[in-house]
Amino acid sequence: MPASVLDLQGVLSSEKTRSGMQSSYSLQTSAGTTVASGVTAQMIRQIIIEQSKRAGVGHIGSGLCVADILAALYGGVMHIASPADPDRDRFVLSKGHAALALYAGLHLRGWISAEELNSFCGNGTFLGVHPEHGLKGVDFSTGSLGQGLSFATGAALAARLQHSCRRVFVLLSDAELNEGSVWEAIMFAGHHRLSNLVAVIDMNGQQAFGFTKDVINLPRIKETWSAFGWNVSSVDGHNVQEIADTIKGLDTAAGAPHVLFANTTFGKGVSFMEGQIKWHYSPLSDSEYRTAMMEVGKTK
Amino acid sequence: MRGAFARTLTQLAADDPRIFLLTGDLGYMALEPFADSFPDRFVNVGVAEQNMVGIATGLAEAGYIPFIYSIVTFAALRPYEFIRNGPILHKLPVRVVGVGGGVEYAHNGATHYGLEDVGVMRVQPGITVIAPADHLQTETALRATWDMAGPVYYRLGKDDRTVVPGLDGRFELGRAQLIAEGKDVLIVSMGSVASEAATAATKLASKGVSCAVLVVASMNPPPVEDLAAILQKYRTVLTAEAHYGVGGIGSLVSEVVAEQGLECRVVRCAIDATPDGTTGSQAYIYARCGLSADALAERALDSIGGVALCQAR
CATH class of the missing domain: 3.40.50.970 (Thiamin diphosphate (ThDP)-binding fold, Pyr/PP domains)
Structure with a gap:
């Protein structure tokens, strides 16, 4: 079918509403404002360390390395005045094992209370190791790698058909590109020119059981995405301002879908975790916790 | 369809x-x-x-x-x-x-x-x-x-011509549809193999065996009450499906029999082995797997062991 078919006038207006508390933060999201003060990468990292220690769970390094990306998105890039707004931007954490970073962002945004945050990995909570859609502001449950980009592609297609200005952001890991389903979505979104879709790839070079260059190398990965019709950018994944400015410069109203390759360091911010496979799963000991908190407390 | x-x-x-x-x-x-x-x-x-x-x-x-x-x-x-x-x-x-x-x-x-x-x-x-x-x-x-x-x-199914006799297009979620009355034996079918079951009942009638046929299209929610009500009337029930014997109508009927404590023997007519690569028409495969009308009728006769032994209670 021609790509133009999906450009035809949609027939729906989204009537879906979401109950939920209003953010206690006053955030500007107008063009020109990139990062709001309520959400910082440093605070996200502190929450990751605190909560993972309190709950005694791992996936710490995976969260730390996307803290700056989440800070950019939840600190002002995304237009998300309220979880109840049907036209708010959507975010899909396709690398669901970094959920703690997302919870931190939602908490700092005011959508998750401190009490809820402290229920992380407890009993009777929605805040598990991977995000569940029952949680306010989480539209899609993830954790099975390779599914988020398809969900996001459908969400972006729906927004176009409904003439909504909402954009769909999706964060994938580089190892997740091993999944064949990701490439199905890449081809579809490129063919149908879903300009309101923005994928961010966490290029930390690591996966659960090795380094990506050793497991499945990704040669010419940017050229490959480009060949499928995507607009490709590269950013320093630990420079919040650069991430925000790059996304702000994207034309999400027309043209190709967008992919940002964010160069990151696994475990960023905690010296003994950086680049270490061990910290994909390991929880923190008491002494490691103290060192980590000291280091993220100093992280700018 | x-x-x-x-x-x-x-x-x-x-x-x-x-x-x-x-x-x-x-x-x-x-x-x-x-x-x-x-x-x-x-x-x-x-x-x-x-x-x-x-x-x-x-x-x-x-x-x-x-x-x-x-x-x-x-x-x-x-x-x-x-x-x-x-x-x-x-x-x-x-x-x-x-x-x-x-x-x-x-x-x-x-x-x-x-x-x-x-x-x-x-x-x-x-x-x-x-x-x-x-x-x-x-x-x-x-x-x-x-x-x-x-x-x-x-x-x-792909078939847009065959009509299962007695069904008349009836469907209700969570219900089963009886398409043929009978007192000696019951066949419960799922999917388009129902037409084979209906023909099997006709063939059995010609041999003096009264066979009822029930169609189950609502597999979830399952028609538990309908099944329990009819299963209790028979000593022997056949299930028929173009599906493996586990998970489909044979399993569902077995679950109902067990959970309701019914005294009913279940004979599952289904695909019972991984395909070996032998191909042919659907009719050929049905016959080979015991799902043709002839095969179902024969299985019913074998299962009831003679009409006199399995009159409806």
Whole structure:
């Protein structure tokens, strides 16, 4: 079918509403404002360390390395005045094992209370190791790698058909590109020119059981995405301002879908975790916790 | 049934703008009525069933009722985890439409058979599972369920001509349909093999055996009350399905018998082995697997061990 078919006038207006508390933060999201003060990468990292220690769970390094990306998105890039707004931007954490970073962002945004945050990995909570859609502001449950980009592609297609200005952001890991389903979505979104879709790839070079260059190398990965019709950018994944400015410069109203390759360091911010496979799963000991908190407390 | 599906869905879509149809590059000479009528609500996603389910999940989250269409095995099995984590987990109204249940794609070989789809879908409490027996029941079932909450799996056949005698297109969610009365033995069937069961009952009648036939299309929710009410009347019950013996109607009837404490022997007529590569027409495979009308009638006779021993109580 021609790509133009999906450009035809949609027939729906989204009537879906979401109950939920209003953010206690006053955030500007107008063009020109990139990062709001309520959400910082440093605070996200502190929450990751605190909560993972309190709950005694791992996936710490995976969260730390996307803290700056989440800070950019939840600190002002995304237009998300309220979880109840049907036209708010959507975010899909396709690398669901970094959920703690997302919870931190939602908490700092005011959508998750401190009490809820402290229920992380407890009993009777929605805040598990991977995000569940029952949680306010989480539209899609993830954790099975390779599914988020398809969900996001459908969400972006729906927004176009409904003439909504909402954009769909999706964060994938580089190892997740091993999944064949990701490439199905890449081809579809490129063919149908879903300009309101923005994928961010966490290029930390690591996966659960090795380094990506050793497991499945990704040669010419940017050229490959480009060949499928995507607009490709590269950013320093630990420079919040650069991430925000790059996304702000994207034309999400027309043209190709967008992919940002964010160069990151696994475990960023905690010296003994950086680049270490061990910290994909390991929880923190008491002494490691103290060192980590000291280091993220100093992280700018 | 696929023709009835496409025609009915096109009619429904005229009145409800939420209906959206996605295909995994299949449906040539079947889906054109919809595609031509609603080009803005039809998309061929290509040969990419996982992505098709993912996109449907995203569309449903935004308020659409997406139908995804492919051959049974490509619609239900290839993207199974997407179906589980997408529409089922999110309780979204995605409709998975699989065509060619059982061995309908006969000569196409084992890669095109759908022998476990109802089983793997039925183990999920969060998805409605419907396996119509003919094209008339397909239309009724679709009209009864297209806008219900949560996901639905439709297991359809390709046949748009055969009519199961006595069914008259009846369908009701959570109910079973009796299409032939009988006092000696009962055959409970799922899917288009119902026509073989109906013929088997006729053949048995010619031998002096009175055989009832019950059609179950609503596999989830299962028609537990209907089944329990009728099963208690028979000492021996046959189940018939173009499906493996585990997970389909044979399993469902066995569950009801066990859970209700009924004194009823269940004889499962199903595909009982992994296909060995031998191909042929559907009729040939039915005969080979004991699902033809002749085979079902013979199995019924063997099972009751003589009419005198198994009169209805």
